[in-house]
Amino acid sequence: MLKIAWSDVFAHSLPAAHRFPMAKYELLPEQLLYEGTITPQNLFAPEPLAEKYILDTHDATYWHRLRNLQLTPSEIRKTGFPLSGQLIDREVIIMNGTLQASLFALEAGIGMNIAGGTHHAFTDRGEGFCLLNDIAIAANYLLKYKSIKKVLVVDLDVHQGNGTAQIFRNEPRVFTFSMHGGKNYPFHKEKSDLDIELADGTDDKTYLTILESTLPRLLEEQQPEFVFFQSGVDVLATDKLGKLGMSIAGCKTRDQLVLEICHKNKIPVTVSMGGGYSQQIAHIVEAHANTFRLAQHIFF
Template sequence: MLKIAWNKQYAHTLPAGHRFPMLKYELLPQQLLHEGTIETANLFEPEPLPESLITATHDPVYWRRLNNLELSPAEIRKTGFPLSRELITREVVIMNGTVQAALFALEHGIAMNVAGGTHHAFTDRGEGFCLLNDMAIAANYLLQQQRVNQILIIDLDVHQGNGTAQIFKNEPRVFTFSMHGDHNYPLHKEKSDLDVPLPDGIEDVAYLKKLNEVLPRLLDAVKPDFIFYQSGVDILETDKLGRLKISLQGCKTRDRMVLEMCKQNQIPVAVSMGGGYSEKIATIVEAHANTFRLAQYLFF
């Protein structure tokens, strides 16, 4: 059974100025349920992540200051969110959603988090709407529990996974791959194990050709026994921040390539949704819904 992490806190604890792009966290499961792609049994509600798992990845001083709402105004501005107790609770629940999804993926082949993909969170700071790094926390947890030996993180959000790259720069058991807009945020890129920068305005054919050239080679070189997939849909032509020209069908084909690769090679995969900032919320929901539809179709 496809297991999907979702909690009402994903959608209902954000400040008013940030609610429009975050409506997807409420609408996406509703759409999947309405169309019959999933049933309520597919959804699970994660609890807040234990503090010990947070500090296994993030600097304990940073976590203490974040949890005590002690970040400076400049640090808060970098995160993009007004700091609040509700926001911290939301973030910690999202983190456990990806940890639990990873465990379900080991059992079922794939599992998903309606939120997550918070790849701009560094060991000791947050940036770009990311306070803690869910894929990094989950990857470290699997390694510490000796559930896996080699992890590949596939990050196809339009923005580089700079925080993830920094966290794992000295960890050979986690290979970080980011294919992102070269001239997009963040201005200063970290060094992933493999970075594939994309020009503004790239379209479906060139984008998918480049991805198809990279993925098989990565599997052969890295030999992962677990994959985390950051499936941001801000690569769409309609995205206000993306600067690429990928169609809805191109985005769906991208997801199919990644998920088919995982399925065919019997590599468990945990999927986090990442970004999406199109003008129409329906476009964002449809693009993300395609990822879930493919997961259900390919694996179950």
């Protein structure tokens, strides 16, 4: 059975100014339930993640300052959110959503988080709406506690996964692959194991041709035992914060390519939703919903 992390705190604990783009956290499960793609049994509400697993990835001083709301005004501005205890609680629940989804993926081949993809969080700081890095926390958990020997991060959000790249810079067991807008945030890029920078306006055909020629080669070369897929839909031409030119159909084909190659090669995959900031919330929800529809069709 497909298991999907979801909690109402994903949307309700955000400041009012940020609730429009984050409305997807409520609308997406409603849409999937309404159309019959999932049932309530597919959803699970994660508990807050234990501190010890946060500290396997994040600097202890940073975590304690974050938890105690002691970040400087400059640090807070870089995260993009007003700092609050409620926001920290939300982040810690999201972290466990991805970790638990990864455990489900070990059993069923795939696990998903309606939130997550917080790839701009570094070991010792947050930025870009990311306070802690769920992909890194879950990957480190698998390496340390589940004897996974090699992880591949496939980050296809429009923004480079700079925090993930920094966290795993000196970790040969994790290969970080980020395909993103070359002239988009973050303007200072970190070095992933493989970065592919895309030109503004990159269309479906160009994007998919690059991905189709890259991903199979990476699987062959790296032989990962687990994949983390950051499936941000801010690659859409309609996205306010992206600069690419993809359609909803092209984004769906992208997700199909990633999920099918994982399924074909029997590599467990955890999917985090990442970004999506189109003017019309319907575009965001439809593009994200396609990822879940594909997961059900391909794996179950």
